Amino acid sequence: MSTLFRRLAGAALTAAVIVMFPVAANASGPTGYGFAQPAQAVGGPSGVDNVRADAPTAPRAQGAPLAAATWYYHIESSCRGYESSIRRGANYWGGAVETQSGGTPVGCVSGYVQGCGGGTTVVGCNWNMGGRIALSFRVNDFALLAAHEFGHNWYGHSASGCMSWRSSYEVMRTHSC
Ligand SMILES: [Zn+2]
Known part of the structure; x- marks a missing residue:
C-alpha cells in the first residue's frame, strides 16, 4: 500500500513554474492570443509554464x-x-x-532554477504543492516571487502576464517582470 501510494504520488508529480521573461526572450512567445498586455511582458498561455492541466483553480480575480x-x-x-x-x-x-x-523547505539559488521544466529562465518552482520551493535571486521583487511560489501550495496560475501585489489573482500570474 505504501509502495502503491508512492508510485501514485510519483505519477502525480507536478511542478509549478514561474518564468523570468526578459524582453529579448519574448521573441519566441506565441502571438495571436489578443492579450492587452505589452508583448514584452507577456508569455503565452502554453509552453511557458509547467502547471498541469488539472492544477487547482486560480484565485478569483477579486478575491482577497x-x-x-x-x-x-x-x-x-x-x-x-x-x-x-x-x-x-x-x-x-x-x-x-x-x-x-x-513543512515546506525553501531553498534559494543565484542562477535560474533547474529541474522544474518550463524553459531555461525559470526563477521559481514549487514541487508537489508544498513539497519543496526554490527561489532565484534574479528577480526585482523577491518577496513577490516568494508569495507566488507559496501560493502554488493551493493554486495554479491565474493568467499569463506579470505578477504584482494587487491581488492574489495578480500574485499568481505567470511571470516575474
Ligand atoms: Zn507559478
Whole structure:
C-alpha cells in the first residue's frame, strides 16, 4: 500500500513554474492570443509554464488572499540574508508558521532554477504543492516571487502576464517582470 501510494504520488508529480521573461526572450512567445498586455511582458498561455492541466483553480480575480489554515515552512541556509522577504511572501497568505526544519523547505539559488521544466529562465518552482520551493535571486521583487511560489501550495496560475501585489489573482500570474 505504501509502495502503491508512492508510485501514485510519483505519477502525480507536478511542478509549478514561474518564468523570468526578459524582453529579448519574448521573441519566441506565441502571438495571436489578443492579450492587452505589452508583448514584452507577456508569455503565452502554453509552453511557458509547467502547471498541469488539472492544477487547482486560480484565485478569483477579486478575491482577497485566503485565510489559510495553519501551514508550515522552513528557510534553508542558501537563502541567508533574504529571510525577511521570504517571510513576507509566506505571510501574504495567512496561516504561515516558520519552523526550523518542518513543512515546506525553501531553498534559494543565484542562477535560474533547474529541474522544474518550463524553459531555461525559470526563477521559481514549487514541487508537489508544498513539497519543496526554490527561489532565484534574479528577480526585482523577491518577496513577490516568494508569495507566488507559496501560493502554488493551493493554486495554479491565474493568467499569463506579470505578477504584482494587487491581488492574489495578480500574485499568481505567470511571470516575474
Ligand atoms: Zn507559478
